[in-house]
Amino acid sequence: MPEEIVSLQAVEKIYQTGDTSITALASTDLSLSSNQLTLIMGPSGSGKTTLLSIVGCVIYPTQGKVFYKGSEVTGLSEDKLAEIRLREIGFVFQQFNLIEPLTALENVMQPLLLQGISKQDAKDRALKALEEVGLSDRINNLPKKLSGGQKQRVAIARALVTNPSMMLCDEPTASLDAKSAGIIMEELKSLASQGKAVIIVTHDLRLRKYADRIIYVEEGKVSNSIQHEEDYK
Template sequence: MLRVSNSVNLNKRMLAELIKVSKEYKAGDGKIIALQPTDFKLQEGQLTLILGPSGSGKTTLLSLLGCVIYPTYGDLYVMGQHVNNLNAKELSKLRLENIGFVFQQFNLLAPLNTEENIGMPLKMLGLHGREIRQKVNEAMELVDMTDRRKSLPKQMSGGQQQRVAIARALVTNPKIILCDEPTASLDKDSLAVVMTKLKGLAESGKAVAVVTHDPRLQIYADRAVEVKNGFVTDFVIQKDASK
């Protein structure tokens, strides 16, 4: 059995870091601790897998890294910025400029077709006409969706919508790429294509984190953690796990 190093490489730049970060949600009169106090780092050049059963806190961890939610306690740094101290506007700017997020439920805008959905982050960044068209075309080709450029989300399968969501996350060429169960609706071939692409992006210097409950994906990972009941622990990767 081949075991690979699961450690953080000190030569690589840290792009996101949780220091004793926890997240609580209100639930009726009480609260749910979705994430227990956690130290966690995301560094460039690595594909990190976040494994664990449903309800364990995976999306919460990813949403913190993606500046979608604030920590309840602890310190969160993303691209060198102390997220705790940012207001909503600063947070969305940080997100738009640095983070590509593939949401579990895709979050495509229903009235927009494929190319409009993919181009939305570029519009928000203030880009125009030809530049948007060129980047959208490249992103569409990446996920092989060029022939569905005029389709609305409801006219496409779950797997196709997921590919559009992936293209939208990559179109701004973000430094941090976060994917929440990106392969859940994909068939086996599309899954291999997407994971190989994400691995290539990590190798090109980006920080990639992929949430999954599928341990077979560890063949693509540089490191992995497991989330259980809000507790995050290192997970030793076994590269022959798929056999």
């Protein structure tokens, strides 16, 4: 059964630069649940990354409250938020962000080592995560010896190795060909069906077929309706 992972109550984000203030996100109420793959779509500059960053406890809203699994996180210190990110949230980015001098296995072990888990346990769990994304035969490869799709699968393994409740993905398929993008989306869809909340910011209209839910952001305003779908064809 889907459970609420994150909820936003009257959340607003205003960026102040000099005399100008930009409302990146207008007052927003939103609830994101486990077992769901949610796409966040909308034009460039509309506020998608801002929304993802607030959901991911990366930035604080200017107004409103954010709850993670029912507890308010808006008033927490930077350190506490970092701890929530490390333990509860997996991040996947367009450019993979792998550490180049480390092998696939070592990259996936990193979040566990940061959590203070022993090297042997970290290795066992990283091997499992790499197996889950179908990369058991590439564990000793350096990132430069992997294709784009394989790099993104290592990045997904690194994001899921801590068993997070939520995976946040910023344009995860934008650097990939159609076939690799399909493999990545199948992987993310499968993680959602296993119980994670998977949230994906994308411009890629082909991804809509994988979505349980599509959220549109336009000029900082969030709407849940998929009636706008035609506008984005």
